[in-house]
Amino acid sequence: MALIRLKSRREEFEWQAKQPDQHMMAGRSVELTAAVNLAIKEAISVSLGSRLLDLGCGDGSLLELLAPQIAQGLGVVPTVIQVNRLRETHGQLANVSFAVGAADHVDALEGTFDVIVCNSVFHYLSNADEAFAALLEMRRLLAPGGLAFVGEVASQKEIRQSHSPVTYVAFLVRNGRMRDAAYIVRQVVLAAAGCRDYVWLSPFEDLCLTQDEMTTLARHAGFTDVLISPTPRYSTRFDYQLR
DSSP states (O other), rough: OOOOEEEEEHHHHHHTTTSSSGGGGTOOOHHHHHHHHHHHHHHOOOOOTTEEEETTTTHHHHHHHGGGEEEEEEEEEEEHHHHHHHHHHHTTTTTTTEOBBBBBBBBSSSTOOOEEEEEOOOOGGSSSHEEEEOOOHHHEEEEEEEEEEEEESSSSOOOOOOOHHHHHHHHHHHHHHHHHHHHHHHHHHHHHTTSEEEEEEEEEOOOOOHHHEEEEEEEOOOOOOOOEEHHHHHHHHHHHHHH
């Protein structure tokens, strides 16, 4: 156990997939993941017989939640290590499968899915061109009349725990979150003493898209109906329902 600096998103995803707690793959607490999944479930309103793609499915818990209501579910993640862990964890779900892919490339035929969920993924992309490519791929995969839910798109730069501990603690102090800052300092000290892991990503870059920028990209990708709503619990993120 130690302070661990990861140098790429791929390293981050693979490290998460190797942890004893499968929920680390979601990149957030079990409680928050469950709340996010319920909010998405309510937003997309899947019907019996729906074919669903979870693009960037994390720990696979959304697919597990929706499995009784859908005909087929596919979870896509970027590394083989993640796929193997998901298959090991959710192998009991007969109508759910997992595959390696990317936001801009999924090995599936045109019009395969009635619903596509891509939540908390776009900030991992490098630039607006990659975001546009992802939207084009979703449009290709979506059946006529289908829904693409693109959630938690950041509209401005955010400081999160994935930043270096110095940067994150300074951010917390500037915002008056002294208890949170003290907690992070304690975790770093424990990691330095070999009592636990503390992981961060460097270099750390997030893609941000304003509502106008995201709407323009979606329309250019072929979506004609764009519904925007604030992401619950996040003041700088927005959810997009695209048809």
